[in-house]
Amino acid sequence: MALVLLERVSPSPVDLSWRRLTEWRRHADVVPLTRVTVATAPPTRVGTVFVARSGVGPVAFDDPMEVVVWRPPQDGGPGLCRLVKRGSFVRGWAEIEVRPEGGGGSRVVWREEIRVRWVPGVLDPVLARAGRSMFGRAVEGLLRED
Numbered sequence: 530m531a532l533v534l535l536e537r538v539s540p541s542p543v544d545l546s547w548r549r550l551t552e553w554r555r556h557a558d559v560v561p562l563t564r565v566t567v568a569t570a571p572p573t574r575v576g577t578v579f580v581a582r583s584g585v586g587p588v589a590f591d592d593p594m595e596v597v598v599w600r601p602p603q604d605g606g607p608g609l610c611r612l613v614k615r616g617s618f619v620r621g622w623a624e625i626e627v628r629p630e631g632g633g634g635s636r637v638v639w640r641e642e643i644r645v646r647w648v649p650g651v652l653d654p655v656l657a658r659a660g661r662s663m664f665g666r667a668v669e670g671l672l673r674e675d
Contacts, residue, residue: 559670
């Protein structure tokens with residue numbers, strides 16, 4: 530499995546950064562050739578399932594994810610969400626942690642462990658670099674003010 534770890538700082542408060550990162554359909558706005566469908570009724574909670582479908586036509590795959598930890602920030606404190614990837618092509622997990630940063634902003638820590646079917650473990654470093662680049666751009670896009 531490839532491990533992706535990245536951090537970003539936002540001038541936005543914790544609750545706003547959290548909301549921007551956990552509005553699952555918005556992820557399609559920052560990940561090319563992807564659309565996101567939420568399969569469970571709102572609000573997000575443990576058990577929420579959503580699917581990111583990436584690709585074009587027959588060269589596409591589903592990345593179903595389930596929320597297994599859901600601790601939104603309260604009273605300006607940190608928040609943590611853990612997702613488990615349950616697909617046949619992409620497996621692993623992701624954690625989104627948002628915590629207070631000086632000056633009223635927030636720090637995002639994104640951890641993801643990913644395994645892609647038919648990609649040998651020897652390529653994990655390449656997969657991790659690609660993941661850091663892709664997820665880094667996605668997080669920056671999600672945190673941007675509307």
